Amino acid sequence: MPGNKYNSNSVHVPGRVERLLRERELRKSSRASHSNETTDISRVAELEHELRFREGENSGISYVEQSSEGAIAPRPLTEGCERQDGRPFRQRLLVVANRLPVSAVRRGEDAWSLEMSGGGLVTALLGVKGFEARWIGWAGVNVPDEIGQRALTDALAQKKCIPVFLDEEIVHQYYNGYCNNILWPLFHYLALPQEDRLATTRSFQSQFAAYRKANQMFADVVNKHYEDGDVVWCHDYHLMFLPKCLKEYNSNMKVGWFLHTPFPSSEIHRTLPSRSELLRSVLAADLVGFHTYDYARHFVSACTRILGLEGTPEGVEDQGRLTRVAAFPIGIDAVRFIGALDTPPVQEHMKELKERFAGRKVMLGVDRLDMIKGIPQKILAFEKFLEENSDWHDKVVLLQIAVPTRTDVPEYQKLTSQVHEIVGRINGRFGTLTAVPIHHLDRSLDFHKLCALYAVTDIALVTSLRDGMNLVSYEFVACQDAKKGVLILSEFAGAAQSLGAGAILVNPWNITEVAASIAQALNMPAEEREKRHRHNFAHVTTHTAQEWAETFVSELNDTVVEAQLRTRQVPPFLPFQDAIDRYLKSNNRLLILGFNATLTEPVDTPGRRGDQIKEMDLKLHPDLKEPLTALCSDLRTTVVVLSGSDRSVLDDNFAEYNMWLAAENGMFLRLTKGDWMTTMPEHLNMEWVDSVKHVFEYFTERTPRSHFELRETSLVWNYKYADVEFGRLQARDMLQHLWTGPISNASVDVVQGSRSVEVRAVGVTKGAAIDRILGEIVHSKSMTTPIDYVLCIGHFLGKDEDVYTFFEPELPSDALGIARTKATDGVKSPGEKRSSLKLPASKSGSKASAMKTQRPLPNPDKRNNNHASGSGRRSSPDKISWNVLDLKGENYFSCAVGRPRTNARYLVGSSDDVVLFLKELAHASFPGLA
Numbered sequence: 001m002p003g004n005k006y007n008s009n010s011v012h013v014p015g016r017v018e019r020l021l022r023e024r025e026l027r028k029s030s031r032a033s034h035s036n037e038t039t040d041i042s043r044v045a046e047l048e049h050e051l052r053f054r055e056g057e058n059s060g061i062s063y064v065e066q067s068s069e070g071a072i073a074p075r076p077l078t079e080g081c082e083r084q085d086g087r088p089f090r091q092r093l094l095v096v097a098n099r100l101p102v103s104a105v106r107r108g109e110d111a112w113s114l115e116m117s118g119g120g121l122v123t124a125l126l127g128v129k130g131f132e133a134r135w136i137g138w139a140g141v142n143v144p145d146e147i148g149q150r151a152l153t154d155a156l157a158q159k160k161c162i163p164v165f166l167d168e169e170i171v172h173q174y175y176n177g178y179c180n181n182i183l184w185p186l187f188h189y190l191a192l193p194q195e196d197r198l199a200t201t202r203s204f205q206s207q208f209a210a211y212r213k214a215n216q217m218f219a220d221v222v223n224k225h226y227e228d229g230d231v232v233w234c235h236d237y238h239l240m241f242l243p244k245c246l247k248e249y250n251s252n253m254k255v256g257w258f259l260h261t262p263f264p265s266s267e268i269h270r271t272l273p274s275r276s277e278l279l280r281s282v283l284a285a286d287l288v289g290f291h292t293y294d295y296a297r298h299f300v301s302a303c304t305r306i307l308g309l310e311g312t313p314e315g316v317e318d319q320g321r322l323t324r325v326a327a328f329p330i331g332i333d334a335v336r337f338i339g340a341l342d343t344p345p346v347q348e349h350m351k352e353l354k355e356r357f358a359g360r361k362v363m364l365g366v367d368r369l370d371m372i373k374g375i376p377q378k379i380l381a382f383e384k385f386l387e388e389n390s391d392w393h394d395k396v397v398l399l400q401i402a403v404p405t406r407t408d409v410p411e412y413q414k415l416t417s418q419v420h421e422i423v424g425r426i427n428g429r430f431g432t433l434t435a436v437p438i439h440h441l442d443r444s445l446d447f448h449k450l451c452a453l454y455a456v457t458d459i460a461l462v463t464s465l466r467d468g469m470n471l472v473s474y475e476f477v478a479c480q481d482a483k484k485g486v487l488i489l490s491e492f493a494g495a496a497q498s499l500g501a502g503a504i505l506v507n508p509w510n511i512t513e514v515a516a517s518i519a520q521a522l523n524m525p526a527e528e529r530e531k532r533h534r535h536n537f538a539h540v541t542t543h544t545a546q547e548w549a550e551t552f553v554s555e556l557n558d559t560v561v562e563a564q565l566r567t568r569q570v571p572p573f574l575p576f577q578d579a580i581d582r583y584l585k586s587n588n589r590l591l592i593l594g595f596n597a598t599l600t601e602p603v604d605t606p607g608r609r610g611d612q613i614k615e616m617d618l619k620l621h622p623d624l625k626e627p628l629t630a631l632c633s634d635l636r637t638t639v640v641v642l643s644g645s646d647r648s649v650l651d652d653n654f655a656e657y658n659m660w661l662a663a664e665n666g667m668f669l670r671l672t673k674g675d676w677m678t679t680m681p682e683h684l685n686m687e688w689v690d691s692v693k694h695v696f697e698y699f700t701e702r703t704p705r706s707h708f709e710l711r712e713t714s715l716v717w718n719y720k721y722a723d724v725e726f727g728r729l730q731a732r733d734m735l736q737h738l739w740t741g742p743i744s745n746a747s748v749d750v751v752q753g754s755r756s757v758e759v760r761a762v763g764v765t766k767g768a769a770i771d772r773i774l775g776e777i778v779h780s781k782s783m784t785t786p787i788d789y790v791l792c793i794g795h796f797l798g799k800d801e802d803v804y805t806f807f808e809p810e811l812p813s814d815a816l817g818i819a820r821t822k823a824t825d826g827v828k829s830p831g832e833k834r835s836s837l838k839l840p841a842s843k844s845g846s847k848a849s850a851m852k853t854q855r856p857l858p859n860p861d862k863r864n865n866n867h868a869s870g871s872g873r874r875s876s877p878d879k880i881s882w883n884v885l886d887l888k889g890e891n892y893f894s895c896a897v898g899r900p901r902t903n904a905r906y907l908v909g910s911s912d913d914v915v916l917f918l919k920e921l922a923h924a925s926f927p928g929l930a
Ligand SMILES: O=P(O)(O)OC[C@H]1O[C@H](O[C@H]2O[C@H](CO)[C@@H](O)[C@H](O)[C@H]2O)[C@H](O)[C@@H](O)[C@@H]1O
Pocket: 099, 118, 119, 120, 121, 122, 124, 236, 260, 261, 330, 405, 406, 467, 468, 469, 470, 471
């Protein structure tokens, strides 16, 4: 049986939330049993091992590994864990990020030392266990020679890392240029740089080309190492092109993409010259993740506004394909930090620091020396605090660790000089012979020193102007369980959404406010500090990096399964040739064609700008003129255009063809040679119209580029030309008004289209009208042969899909709501179902039977038509006692246009396909057609 099977799946498919809750429980119990089994000693050993790996962090103690030796026992980035059933979890995870967790330093022709890379991305991913992981990325160094590449590849393999070799020129244009000079500032609301027209390597175009090329190089390495069933997790703004490259190579790859920075408002993203290409490439992923709901919302909004796609609560939909978009707030490996505090090296450092700063409160800033971190603003706020609080001058010190980063980018070089200048000025102003208020370090610290610093700090000061998350704030909290210091946190860091309740939130641009917050923090009573800390500590220790990665990967696996299920439910494409062959062999055919988005030119072109003036009137696709004329001229074919539009629209477009027009969802009918008649049920209550119209007018006035149509049996408010998001919000608001007001007691149906709200009298659907239409056609044509072929094709609203099921030979008659009789003359072959329909006698007992038949309308002026009185009706056609419909399953072609979730047997993508099909059908019937 072809097509979509009426969703009769009785197997319980758990919903996403249900599954996530279950998996969360499983993870918790699996972790609990794991920790019961694991002795403290093994955890300490594990920690020590990890710390040993990290000991080399830019502290000059980096260990040397030679490809030939493998001197240090390799520690996989993540270790295999056990599933609840005891079997090892074997799914491989390919983590693809610009930067590997280690950066390579060359020590000889085939000798390399590996040092810890900086940044929160590395920290977070190192906290992830439980997967068989490989890390694919750039080792931060140019390796032009083969010997060097081979040696480095071997050295990295021991760390389960796979290098992508980028040459200097690519790094310059892709990493320094497009990534760090264009995307980075833009995503942090710092606007695009002025394009340098003189230096060709600094033009947007050449940097973008390098960006694409670099992404393809990453893809090539992934493709080489990919094995069936692997999960590929792409990270960050460096690799926005990667999902597309990967899916092009293998559409079955499970691909996730996570952004570590903010995703800005669509108004900011709009300024990027390559805005659409980047969005489209990311959308090729199955799952797209962000730190916060706000970033996810901005991304969806950019896709709807810039690409013209549909944003749903699940993500972004493009022609039935869904890219899931969701928030996955990152965390840290809190146990690692907490555990480190008791180790001898950290204790030693803490002792030193306490002695060094005895009698002074310690304030701490730890940031990469990046403009987004707001370091100048932080220092200026501290200066203001000192100005206003002279009693604190020798009692407080600010330690600012400024880790050098992206030092090849001129903007970063300028920032370094600027910060040095401000620090020098303030130290000159408030320093004494024995002490300065600011200790500024342009360097990174090793893990132990960092933990010790976090632990002795009284106040951590995070003043990022924008920050994806900011893990420094998490690490500080994790190390403060003894001291319970205060966190001053920028409201523009993603972390503000998770640690906001315990921190003092500040606007870093407001230096006065930050200075006041410093004073507040220094004077905060212990009880309040304790309360705030408790909140944040609970968060940091439960929302870990491990949890983050497990949730993301589990959702990615889920998303792919869901997509497969959805694909299975999507009906197949209309088989053109079969539909044409069967048409040619049949004797009496009925073609039911929708109009809007079926026979019209597509209006909703992706990428359209909301402010462009559009042709609002519906127009028949010009290519259909000839095929329609031909098909309508065939005596064995009856063509009906069945539309929601009103009569005048159908008159304007189809008057010249020999066909039936069924306007307003079949409530009005005419043969183009005859007059309009109504098929409307008698006593249709339309008293609600005026009050609904009032609401529609109100919303039309307040929603630019929306409009409404007043029809005989319905009112339609349409916002397809308006701003999509605003339109949707307005629609929601409108529905609320309608439900609580004018339609609360009326017998109406509210039908929500993708960009419309329609209020109809109850019972007005295309399916409900079709038997009356059929009765009229049979009567008027004096048909003597049963209809043995039906094509019913349209972009119908869900509510009108009853027209597909009306003819469905495979459905039992009670599901149709009309009585059917089996054909008496045909012989039924095994497994084959046939249906026949007697009209109008068969209507008795059905919902439709309450509706009387047609009368001609003398006056097509709809406003003068009195629905309730039923004037202009025609008396019932004579009873037809023979079988009007004798339809075999294989001769029935119900087909939805552009709606994958449908009851129709088949699907086509757009009206372009309909045009193509009707052309082919006409040519097959009339081979001489031009
Ligand atoms: O690799 P670099 O160019 O030296 O930069 C270091 C990292 O900086 C960014 O980190 C972000 O990720 C953190 C973890 O999710 C988040 O807390 C922080 O707010 C972000 O700024 C960048 O996104 C990474 O790709 C870089 O590796």
